[in-house]
Amino acid sequence: MSEDSASAARRQATGALEQAIRPARNRSLGDEVYDALARLIGSGELGSGSRLPSEGELCRLFAVSRPVVRKALTQLREDGMIVSRKGAGSFVSARAAGGPRGLEDPEKQLGTMLQALEFRCSIEPDAAYYAAIRRGPRELAGIAAALDDFDRLEHEPARRRVDMAFHRSIAEAARNDHYARALDVIDYDIEIGITLARHLSQLGQEERRTAIFAEHRAIYLGIEAQDPAAAREAMLRHLEYSRVRVTARGEEILRRVRGGD
Template sequence: MTIHFNRVTSGARLSDQVAHQLAAEIAAGRLAAGAKLPPEARLVEQFEVSRTVVREAMSRLKSLGLVHSRQGSGVYVTAAPPYAPLNFDARHTASRAAVVQLAEVRRGLEAEAAAIAARRRAPADIERLQATVAALDRAVASGGDGVEQDLAFHRAIAQAAHNPFLIGTLDYLAQFMRGAIGVTRANEARRADFAAQVRREHAAVVTAIEAGDAAKARAAASRHMDNAIRRIEGADPAFWQQQGERLAGPLVQGPAS
């Protein structure tokens, strides 16, 4: 059976739109377990996107356990796994409430990650954390939004915890949190005092981890997320109007915090 896909449009990230259409065909059974997906060149033509977009969409589907690659053969729909892959409907994340809700999820995970990191950190972990803080400062100073550097900072904390399940969970959530971080950083960039607060909060987490104080690290990371929620909840209507285009698509444009 030949399946025809709709070309994607601007708004949500193109690779997410491609992945959503393919996932819908799999869920409906039109692409059954064991079925081979159309070749990359055909998907590029039907969706009217670049090869990079198609490859990003394939990576997304693989992370969900929906497809797998066979060397030299192509990409195939995976048979139903013995577990249900974690998945969120991205449409439910396109609101101010969702930005706060994602921060609430992060608060629990990242506070515990910071506490574990304080107990297990190695010198290389501290160097990595300090490097990510410096990279974030440079990005902001050069006029960037700092989203990727912010993500790298929080991932470095998880790496210092040396727990692959924790790292994997945060890596999965990162694709949903990029958009949310973009919103919070845009809000913080409007006020120098907000930007200064974020720098102090990051520094407090790093200092506690470096000192090996799990309780202080947990408290500092939790306080950072609590403050992020307060900052975003206090944003005025004009700010949210400016963010309308960002929130028009899902916040998966891809964990300021």
């Protein structure tokens, strides 16, 4: 798409927003912003791949504060309707047509998740390796903060976001922009994984959380000790265990979707 075409598409999306919404006033502001954007996405006014206006522009259009807009965008991300790309903004998900959705084509989604994990197994162990060599005090503190947040937070969607923040902080600590960009490439597939995970049984959730924290901590300790081999091995082991967990979860979902007990 040319720059002129992209600009025209953004102007069209902004025009649609201006026509579709009224300034949010005294009721639940975040819900009103969410509902208006969800309607535009569901109707196709904001089509697949469309870039949403900036947070500042959304604040102006809806006459609300930035925290209200951020709350609505967070909910849209959790519902799989939009994806956010670092430094680029928020975009309508490739599979968001029809508004908030439940589990669609679970077998295909499971395959997508497993492919994303396969890709991550090929890059993230090396990112951990170089993070152990190159990290400074600031990078190590960022990894530690994400690790602590994962252990502290009780809300499952928040933990999933912190999980990704932990992995991204390691990619950034490697001091090679390609590792962080590689995670951006599969950002949408990770969002699919969040949607898929939301449909899982709550049974065993605490056990899974404890296991994931222990795996994360092993990665952190390798990086803290500046032991690249240990960091690489811990990351690979974590991703392999994740693949086992995803497969088991996916099989549970497929069984339920197909009507099994």
